[in-house]
Amino acid sequence: MENSLSTGVDIVLIKRIEDILSSSKRDKFLEKIFSKNEIEDAKSRKDEVRFFSGRFAAKEAVRKATSNNINSTKLSFKSIEIFNHRSGKPGVNLKNDLAVDISISHDGNYAIAFCVVQ
Template sequence: MIKGIGIDLLELDRIEKSLEKSNRLAKRVLTNRELKKMNELEHNHRKVEFLAGRFAAKEAFAKAIGTGIGKLSFKHMEVSHDQNGAPMMKVKGYETNTIFVSISHSKNYVVAQIVIEEK
């Protein structure tokens, strides 16, 4: 049974401007593993896409559960990839749910959608 659906759309240039100033947003949004993976990327544009995708996915999850960010921290959520390269998400306190995540980028935007299903 579907427990929640969330979506978030974000402009890449907002994230790019933030990263040009400092790494503060990345440190606030990403877990240590995610931050390490982002820092391993060679091209700045790829880093922007990486951070924006995870930010959007985490915002979409917060919308899907109906609380928004606040009761749930960005650090409680982690986006990684399965063996085929598809994104997957783990969230502390939601281990008994199946979380479907989709992230897509265009030249100017990133969109993420979350579907939460009770097991």
């Protein structure tokens, strides 16, 4: 895979995340998928459902983009941490030295994320 790029994209129906967050599965879902920093970050957001939907799409996109690079095994959701730079641009913390870039967008009922890995 040297000198080549790999991409991943994921789209999330925001209602699906809303249903989980308003159900008894909420705590298990948050604990399994998101880091402490991400859960803390959500508290300062206007719309946690929209926020977690974008983060979920971002993690799926990273898992797709990296699945060929790391022994064909998909990374766990929790090992992928999404944050925002001061500019607002999202970034990815990964426990390996892959160069990763991510973009997230939301509109209406959907959140989408696109990831590029080198």
